[in-house]
Amino acid sequence: MLGLENNLSGDSLAYLAGTRWTPHPSGRWTPHAEVLVGGTKLTQKLVDHQLEHALKSSLPKSTPEYALHVLYAKDWETNGFAIQAGGGLDVRLNNALSCRVVNLAHSHSWTDELNGINYRNGLQFKTGFVLRMDTW
Numbered sequence: 001m002l003g004l005e006n007n008l009s010g011d012s013l014a015y016l017a018g019t020r021w022t023p024h025p026s027g028r029w030t031p032h033a034e035v036l037v038g039g040t041k042l043t044q045k046l047v048d049h050q051l052e053h054a055l056k057s058s059l060p061k062s063t064p065e066y067a068l069h070v071l072y073a074k075d076w077e078t079n080g081f082a083i084q085a086g087g088g089l090d091v092r093l094n095n096a097l098s099c100r101v102v103n104l105a106h107s108h109s110w111t112d113e114l115n116g117i118n119y120r121n122g123l124q125f126k127t128g129f130v131l132r133m134d135t136w
Contacts, residue, residue: 010044012119014107016084025092033087040082040109042119047073080111090130098130 004010018036052072059068086105090098107122 004044007049008044008046010042010114013041013043014082014084015039015041016082018084028092030090030092030098031087032090034085034105036084038082039080040107040111041077041079042111042114043075043077044114045073045075076114078112078114080109082107082109082111084108086124088126096132098132100126100128100130102127 016036016038018034018038020032020034022030022032049072052068055068055071084105084107086103088103089101091101092098103124103126105124105126107124109120109122111120113119
């Protein structure tokens with residue numbers, strides 16, 4: 001989440017499952033395509049650090065953290081159905097290891113606005129390594 005004000009933090013969690021199509025590898029380069037469905041959970045937290053410090057210094061040390069948290073922080077969250085579609089290209093380095101040269105995916109979720117901002121669409125660009133767990 002970009003462009004948040006001071007003391008405001010945010011997280012996004014996607015839990016998706018689906019299918020990936022990969023042709024039988026006939027060479028070193030292997031394309032793939034995938035469609036995933038599941039959900040997305042978005043959270044934001046605004047913390048008043050001055051109030052937090054004042055409360056922690058004035059109250060007994062035995063006061064539980066969860067009791068103080070509601071006094072100096074405010075939390076928001078939304079959760080909804082999500083779908084993601086994408087594809088990419090891998091290059092085989094050996095029988096067990098491939099390099100994911102590119103993976104591009106678009107996601108859409110049916111979540112409510114979070115603090116007036118719409119986080120329903122996303123675009124991901126990923127690279128990395130793939131370890132193949134198979135009978136080589």
